Amino acid sequence: MQRVLIDACGWVACMDAQLNVERDLEALFGPCQWLLLSSVHRELLRLESERSRRKPLLRALLEQKATLVEVDSSIHTDDALLEYASAHGCATLTVDTNLKRRLYEANLAVVEVRKNAHLHLVDSL
Numbered sequence: 001m002q003r004v005l006i007d008a009c010g011w012v013a014c015m016d017a018q019l020n021v022e023r024d025l026e027a028l029f030g031p032c033q034w035l036l037l038s039s040v041h042r043e044l045l046r047l048e049s050e051r052s053r054r055k056p057l058l059r060a061l062l063e064q065k066a067t068l069v070e071v072d073s074s075i076h077t078d079d080a081l082l083e084y085a086s087a088h089g090c091a092t093l094t095v096d097t098n099l100k101r102r103l104y105e106a107n108l109a110v111v112e113v114r115k116n117a118h119l120h121l122v123d124s125l
Contacts, residue, residue: 002029004111005081006036006066007094008043013113014093015057022065024119025093028111035090036066039077082106093119 071080091109103110110122
């Protein structure tokens, strides 16, 4: 079963595009396990408090579907995502350009939101 790390900006992009994240991830990988780093969870809590109620982040859905992974809070979130993905062979859902580049260069699977409002695997930068 493919494990997929959810980055905050990737989740926000999915919510803004009104994607069915579960359906789209399963179309790419089949059944998969969602992983949420504790630092990403904290970032989503902050982002949610700053957003309009008209643009919900469906954080409860993410919390229900994802397994929370505790990471060292002194490590930058992007570094923690890269380190965890490398160590555990996870794909990462993100739209962060710098993080995508780092993951791609490390030969790790990167999932992003396309303009046509679907998820796809990055095959080149």
